[in-house]
Amino acid sequence: MTATEPVARRGRPGYDRDSMLEVVVEAFNERGYDATSLGVLAARLGLSKSAIYHHFDSKEQMLEVVLGKALDALDDVFDAPEATSGPVRDRIRYVVRGAVLVLAERKPYVTLLLRLRGNTAVERAAVERRRAIDAKMRTLFELARDEGTLRGDIDPRVAERLTFGMVNSTVEWYRPEGRTTPDELADAVLAYVDAGLIAR
CATH class of the missing domain: 1.10.357.10 (Tetracycline Repressor, domain 2)
Structure with a gap:
């Protein structure tokens, strides 16, 4: 995680699938799909990795x-x-x-x-x-x-x-x-x- 990525906060409320995708696509465009890890996405969303898995099975x-x-x-x-x-x-x-x-x-x-x-x-x-x-x-x-x-x-x-x-x-x-x-x-x-x- 870089210094510019926010620290993940477990259980942050307020995300449904579509609002999560807005953050995800922004990260993919900025960093490239291959370079965007699940950890990066979790930090951007302020969620734990396990919380992301409630909405999606995988990064793919x-x-x-x-x-x-x-x-x-x-x-x-x-x-x-x-x-x-x-x-x-x-x-x-x-x-x-x-x-x-x-x-x-x-x-x-x-x-x-x-x-x-x-x-x-x-x-x-x-x-x-x-x-x-x-x-x-x-x-x-x-x-x-x-x-x-x-x-x-x-x-x-x-x-x-x-x-x-x-x-x-x-x-x-x-x-x-x-x-x-x-x-x-x-x-x-x-x-x-x-x-x-x-x-x-």
Whole structure:
């Protein structure tokens, strides 16, 4: 334990699973998953290790739940009726806006997802889920190409990578408490997608 870590206090009340995860994901992002021991988490939470085990079986389970908060929200966007039916251009706009809003609302969780190295089975499973989401976005751009609403000089795979590259990069600079609201951020991203990728 470093000098900056608080001393663990046994039985500190006030934590449910979700509030614990907020502390856990902050630690994972600051220190890296591998470097964050259960002792570090216990100190940050002010709980004993045994108290943590009342909520989670292991550190790996914590990681799985944390990553699920990002991936489940993204899957919900892509599985919504607005993303699976209707004009393709509208479907693309819906999922891009939804992805931006998920990032803004669950930024610490998405940040951790984007930093995964695939070192554990949980991480590898999350990477596979993320790739499946990428594939859904790519499929939408393929449909847009086929119907003539994606610019003909842009490959759908490139369009997908450019779009998610722009969305994902916002974790490095966007501050939800700042002047730009999540909706304004989504509007700005959509303006770039419309201007650069969608055929007029």
